[in-house]
Amino acid sequence: MMHKTDWHKTLANPDGYASNWDWCVEHSEYHFDDSIQDQPGDWFDILGTFQGDWTEERNRLVAETTPINWATRKFYGDVDIESPMLEQEEYDILQGGGKPKELILTNMNDGWETYPTLYAMMDYFGLEVSGVEGAKKRGHVQLTGQMFNRHIDKLWDRCPDDPERVARITVMLDDWQPGQFYMYGNLVYSNWKAGEVHIFDWPNVPHCTANTSNTPRAVLQVTGLKTDRTREILKNTNKDRVFKIA
Numbered sequence: 689m690m691h692k693t694d695w696h697k698t699l700a701n702p703d704g705y706a707s708n709w710d711w712c713v714e715h716s717e718y719h720f721d722d723s724i725q726d727q728p729g730d731w732f733d734i735l736g737t738f739q740g741d742w743t744e745e746r747n748r749l750v751a752e753t754t755p756i757n758w759a760t761r762k763f764y765g766d767v768d769i770e771s772p773m774l775e776q777e778e779y780d781i782l783q784g785g786g787k788p789k790e791l792i793l794t795n796m797n798d799g800w801e802t803y804p805t806l807y808a809m810m811d812y813f814g815l816e817v818s819g820v821e822g823a824k825k826r827g828h829v830q831l832t833g834q835m836f837n838r839h840i841d842k843l844w845d846r847c848p849d850d851p852e853r854v855a856r857i858t859v860m861l862d863d864w865q866p867g868q869f870y871m872y873g874n875l876v877y878s879n880w881k882a883g884e885v886h887i888f889d890w891p892n893v894p895h896c897t898a899n900t901s902n903t904p905r906a907v908l909q910v911t912g913l914k915t916d917r918t919r920e921i922l923k924n925t926n927k928d929r930v931f932k933i934a
């Protein structure tokens with residue numbers, strides 16, 4: 689990605705903010721100027737595409753995910769507490785007249801033992817949290833009618849001493865269908881192919897997703913700290929690069 693983030697800024701105390709959006713904007717280096725049309729590579733980047741067939745595992749994943757909203761999204765992860773900024777996060781949906789307890793997607797965090805192909809894809813990039821097996825691996829499935837309102841990620845706490853190491857990588861499990869929306873900055877990401885992998889500039893770029901198609905939209909998301917392997921892959925991003933899994 690083009691932008692070079694200042695990784696050593698001081699984070700504001702969230703107590704001084706009613707809105708999660710406002711807190712995130714305060715720390716973001718995105719331009720917030722909609723007369724500028726964002727392009728691929730500015731704030732998100734396609735790394736390449738996996739080859740293979742994971743249809744059976746994908747279908748099982750869709751059936752086994754659990755519904756979440758902002759309040760419950762961390763229950764199924766490594767943290768069994770609410771987000772420390774939940775009130776501010778829900779405030780943003782209320783400001784738009786929405787319902788903060790509505791579901792944003794369905795999620796699976798553990799039990800990857802019976803998903804060897806999906807696991808291999810998430811493992812591929814060498815992201816680690818106390819070893820590569822510790823990287824946070826999630827299946828995110830968005831059902832018809834679900835939406836994840838526009839926000840900026842707050843991953844600073846994953847590595848407070850060196851947040852530059854934190855990365856979040858997404859693998860699309862199906863070909864794109866009209867009605868499925870992913871937006872980074874003011875760019876709509878669409879027409880992806882099954883296996884396509886992307887990364888985004890998490891401290892800076894606002895993003896959101898929605899599914900208005902009649903097909904569940906399934907992706908994998910892996911979050912961890914970059915290793916030498918990750919950096920090698922990120923150095924050679926190319927839409928046509930093929931990732932092979934055994």
Ligand SMILES: [Fe+2]
Pocket residue numbers: 839840841895
């Ligand atoms: Fe996000």
